[in-house]
Amino acid sequence: MQNRVLVIFAHPAYEQSIANRAMVSAIRDLEGVTFNDLYEKYPDFFIDVEEEQRLLKEHQIIIFQHPFYWYSSPSLLKEWQDVVLDYSFAYGEGGYQLSGKCLMNAVTIGGSESSYGSTGFNHYPVDELLKPFEQTAIFCGMRYIKPFVLYDALALSDSELADEAHRYAQLLRSLRDDDSLMQEGGY
Amino acid sequence: MEMQGVLYQTFIFLLAAVIGVTLAKRMGLGSVLGYLGAGIIIGPFALGLVGNDVSDVMHFAEFGVVMMLFLIGLELEPKKLWKLRVPILGLGGLQVLLTTLLITAIAVSVLDLHWKMSLAIGMMLALSSTAIVLQTLSEKGLLRTHAGKSSFAVLLFQDVIVIPMIAVMPLLSTLQVDATTSVGHVKELGLQQTFLILGSVLGIILVGRYLVSPIFNWIARTGLREIFIATSLLLVITITLVMQKVGLSPALGAFLAGVVLAESQYRHELEVGLDTFKSLLLGLFFITVGASINLELLADSVWLIVGLLILLLIVKIAVLGVLARQFKMPLLENLIFTFSLAQGGEFAFVLSTYAAQNGVLDQNTISILTVVVTLSMLLTPLLIIFAERVLQPMLKKDIERRDFDEIDDGETPVIVAGYGRFGQVVSRLLRSQGFNTTLLEYDVMQIELVKKFGTKAFYGDVTNVDILKAAGAETAKLMIIAVDSQDKCLKVTKLCKEHFPQLKVLARAKGRREAHEIKKAGADYVIRETLGSALLLGQEALSALGYRHYQAHRAAKTFLHYDNKHLEELSDIWGDDKQYILEAAEKAELLETVLRADQEANQVEQRQPWMADWTSEEGAEESQSKKEE
Incomplete structure (x- = not known):
């Protein structure tokens, strides 16, 4: 049995993003992967909560794929968290329906890896900046998986991009096929 | 007359x-025919329920025509009137001139009458019936169409030209007149008279501009509605009396006063106050017209009268049709215009009185003419129905073969069918993003209008496959159907799906029913035309009621979301009326529940996971309270 993977993709300017296009086309048609394009589905930020919760329930591995905006996600993904991870669904009485599932961020970053260090001008490593996501996952009883990060998104050559996209697809495949991540019992 | 009689x-x-009107409406004939028919039946020649004093009642009822013109004036600001100057002077002037000349010529050559008599008859018959035409057209909603506006323009010109016609009557005298009967009714249009007319017109404008508003202000402050209405009536009656005094048409004077007051703040109050009076008086007028048809005379010389009637209709239709064509009116509009104005009118009665007084025509001729004119008025609503239901559908096929514009836009990805208010917004948005659009429009006036703004729309009927092909339907990606008519929209959708399957169809629907039908016909996307704006307005209303804008926005969005969803779900049972109404009501209730729930959820202080120790404390409390229950 395979895990089902849900890629929740948030990019307000997808048409201009070379890196994300390469990554998306590498994983979009993978077996067992569902691609959920938030800015395409909810241009007016009016999120269909029922529909999103249904998707979450049907999948085991949840990926937030997004560019790194102000050390976090684009705003629609934040709105998504605010309304979808609701009381009595993600937590609270009758909640915790996500417990046992896995969450991972897949981020594309314009800056270099070295800029995200204690000596770089971004001061903090990406893992640490993503702590709010990690804590959200933990709060909901989910397992947080170390993020996939693509640095220098604007400067990579075509072949380097292809390599990164391939690495991303490989990661998703291995998550999909990893029996140890399988939900035990579940709801 | 004593009380009981009245x-x-x-x-x-x-x-x-x-x-009469209820029956006529049931049969789909319009109110005018109902009134006329009722008049014939109660008239002195049938049941005889009303006596020979019908003509007195008629004079009184003519006041309804005056009121109608006043109300029409109220809707026409001076700016709009100025725009009509070409059809009024050109179309109206030529119609009266040509019809008069043609009828005169026929009377001289065929009927062998003296040219003076012939000219008088020509003038009488050239004029149409303002009351019948405007009432019928407005009832059918045709007054705002090209044909309706042109008809109105012609009728307005006739209202003006009737004054000089009255003035020249004495000059056409051929018979011996008893000096005592010819009286000084008609004064020569001398210098003094001209000044008097100009003065009273100027007076109406000045009084309307500067005096009426303060007076109404003062009256309105009494807060007595009936006094306000009385003042409105008084105003129109005053105008009528003044106009009659100086020898101008009261209808024209009232119209002028209406135009002057069109920009006043009391415009709507006036409209509402006078509308009922106008309708009843007009109805009365139509009844008296019906009642005055001399059935005995008709029976005596039926062939002569029918012959003259047919001749009259043919002459008027010919002149009107040719003129409308010269003025580039589209054929279908032309039909309505031509058949609407093909009758003689109430002015013929007025002119005949003067003709009799001045010894232009003998009583026998006048009686026959009156019957002919009345019958032609009776036929008018039928003629319009004939034009609308028989001729238009027949000619539609021919029209499609007429020369539409050559479409030279090259390859464009988007075709917009219908370039009215709706199509314009869609097209402008697309163009702002750099997409070229080919615009198709069927209303020549609209094409001329947008041309002034530098936009080129092509003239063409979008229900014609060849036009769609010429517009590039074979290579385009999208067809946007923004036409107003739902029949057309449905037809175009079907045509596109049949002939251009690659073309995506995005359509505008009036309401739910239409949306279902168009979707069923294969449209890829259907939007209900008023839904979006109604929701936006509702959202504003919520804000005005104290909602924060975000909350109002959410409510509107939730509403839209569920309404669309329900529409989709209901589309399967469309056609099964009973089932549909049942389920639709159920869904509407469901929607309200959802909206209320969303609202309540937002009013409860939100329990947020990062509130200190939330999970342990509140969770425990809740489970405890459960146990206690």
Whole structure:
């Protein structure tokens, strides 16, 4: 049995993003992967909560794929968290329906890896900046998986991009096929 | 007349109107025919329920025509009137001139009458019936169309030209006249008279501009509605009396006053106050027209009268049709215009009185003409129905073969069918993003209008496959159907799906029913035309009621979301009326529940996971309270 993977993709300017296009086309048609394009589905930020919760329930591995905006996600993904991870669904009485599932961020970053260090001008490593996501996952009883990060998104050559996209697809495949991540019992 | 008599007559008139109009409406014939028919039946020549004093009632009822013109004036600001100057002077002037000349020529050559008599007859018959035409057209919603506006323009010109016509009547005298009967009714249009007319017109404008508003201000402050209405009536009656005094048409004067007051703040109050009076008086007028048809005379010389009637209709239709064509009116509009104005009118009665007084025509001729004119008025609503239901569908096929514009836009990805208010917004948005659009429009006036703004729309009927092909339907990606008519929209959708399957169809629907039908016909996307704006307005209303804008926005969005969803779900049972209404009501209730729930959820202080120790404390409390229950 395979895990089902849900890629929740948030990019307000997808048409201009070379890196994300390469990554998306590498994983979009993978077996067992569902691609959920938030800015395409909810241009007016009016999120269909029922529909999103249904998707979450049907999948085991949840990926937030997004560019790194102000050390976090684009705003629609934040709105998504605010309304979808609701009381009595993600937590609270009758909640915790996500417990046992896995969450991972897949981020594309314009800056270099070295800029995200204690000596770089971004001061903090990406893992640490993503702590709010990690804590959200933990709060909901989910397992947080170390993020996939693509640095220098604007400067990579075509072949380097292809390599990164391939690495991303490989990661998703291995998550999909990893029996140890399988939900035990579940709801 | 004593009280009882008046009440009895009122009873007869009202009863006849109620029965006649209800029946006529049931048969889809319009109110005018109902009134006319009722008039014939209660008239002195049939049941005889109303006597020979019908003509007195008629004079009184003509005041309804005056009021109608006043109300029409109220809707026409000076700016709009100025825009109509070409059709009024050109179309109206030529119509009166040509029809008069043609009828005169026929009377001289065929009927062998003296040219002076012929000219008088020509003038009488050239004029149409303002009352019947405007009432019928407005009832059919045709007044705002090209044909309706042109008809109005012609009728307005006739209202003006009738004054000089009256003035020249004495010059056409051929018979010996008894000096005592010819009286000084008609004064020569001398210098003094001209000044008097100009003065009173100027007076109306000045009084309307500067005096009426303060007066109404003062009256309105009394807060008594009936006094306000009385003042409105008084205003129109005053105008009528002044106009009659100086020898101008009261209808024209009232119209002028209406135009002057079109920009006043009391415009709508006036409209509402006078509308009922106008309608009842007009109805009464139509009844008296019906009642005055001399059935005995008709029976005596039926062939002569029918012959003259047909001749009259043919001449008027010919002149009107040719003129409308010269003025580039589209054929379908032309038909309505031509058949609407093909009758003789109430001015013929007025002119005939003067003709008799001045010894232009003998009583026998006048009687026959009156019957012919009345019958032609009776036929008008039928002629319009004939044009609309028989001729238009027949000619539609021919029209499609007429020369539409050559479309030279090259390859464009988007075709916009219908370039009215709706199509314009869609097209402008697309163009702002750099997409070229080919615009198709069927209304020549609209094409001329947008041309002034530098936009080129092509003239063409979008229900014609060849036009769609010429517009590039074979290579385009999208067809946007923004036409107003739902029949057309449905037709175009079907045509596109049949002939251009690659073309995506995005369509505008009036309401739910239409949306279902168009979707069923294969449209890829259908939007209900008023839904979006209604929701935006509702959202504003919520804000005005104290909602924060975000919350109002959410409510509107939730509403839209569920409404669309329900529409989709209901589309399967469309056609099964009973089931549909049942389920639709259920869904509407569901929607309200959802909206209320969303609202309540937002009012409860939100329990947020990062609140200190939330999970342990509140969770424990909740489980405890559960146990206690």
